[in-house]
Amino acid sequence: MSDTDELPVLSGDTRLAVTREGGFAYLPGLAAPREIDCDQLTTLQWAHLDAGLRSLAALPEAERSSPDGRFFRLTLSSRRTGQPHWQRCLDEPHAPAWLVRLWRDGHTALDEEASSP
């Protein structure tokens, strides 16, 4: 585990997990954990993911104190060791549209630029 909150460099061994948690209607099936393996991405998708994750640095860390408010949790880990490198939580109102698309639709959402609405 890195000692900084800096986003680690994505490698072929990197796996991104995205979950949506919380909510009045918190049902296990709706958390829908989404896993993205970097080595399955096209060069363009990889670049979009990298830019998208870097853009998260400017967003506020989730407070998660809004009762029944939902939030997204992103975790980067090594597929080889299972070791997580980095984690970030974002309250749903602050989650960018590309992240919601990625969680909902999987890696094909990365065909579009992360900054596109």
Added chain:
Amino acid sequence: MPPHVLDRIALQGTERQRRCAQQTLQADQWFRLRASPPPVRDAARAVAGRADRRIHSADHEQTLPGRLVREEGQAAHGDAAVDEAYEWLGATYRFYWEVFGRDSIDDRGMPLIGSVHYGRDYDNAFWNGAQMVFGDGDGDLFRRFTAAPEVVAHELTHGVIERDVGLIYANQAGAINESLADVFGVLVKQYHTGQSPQAADWLIGAALLTDQVQGRALRSMQAPGTAYDDPVLGRDPQPGHMRDFVDTQADNGGVHINSGIPNRAFYLAAVALESPAWESVGPVWYAAMRDAGLSREADFAAFAALTLDHAERLHGLESREHRAVDEAWREVGVIS
């Protein structure tokens, strides 16, 4: 993601990662409330004992509060979500006023602000520190979240809890927070319909589920873990006893999961008595929630001890109410 991965983050992560993983919630409600004070009572309209409802439409955007569509005293709007929010916020206000003499969320006549039509296909309702927000549901699994009085009352009660206790929204304290919102949610429904504890269904959000869902409701206070078992939604994960307590990082430490334990304790205490729950154990739970001795990080056992204390003060040590509360917490394994 396997839970052990998140556990490792909690143990070995950097400071920020730990905050993220451990749900400690440093930036708490009080800070946020100070940062954006909710509207105060309009002095010209202020009448203790009368609600001041303001229903908005978010028009399928996620900007709050949205467009004001129905204010206190105005005739029905014709939009079902608007009129349900108005009606159930009114029923919740009446409950708190008539049963506990409480004048709105802050006990000082705070306007009840609700927004409906939030987002698109939005399967949620929440309290954001200043107002209540309701989605329309996706139509396949969920109907609109204003359809059930206990859901609207649940969200309003989060505001009450925030004012009175500020229970942190994580782990056992968060599960007490969730349970109190369910408890007063169903009490509003029972009071509104005049139901006895024996006749009530003790379900949360039964009216929200479409016919396509294999389940009765989102939660069952009577039998946690049995509300639904559906190919898409999964299986109701709520425990009804401490031996099944779910240790998890997800959902802020399982606040909507482990709330099944104190929910069932309330149900058991209520059905052991004949009188309406809002007269028997409802006031006991209300007094325990407002007790200055309830810490923001309270666990189930601490809350149970306070309910026993207040059952004795309100009904007497040898009372049936005190015995019912004591037996209920034993039956769910919180006290032994």
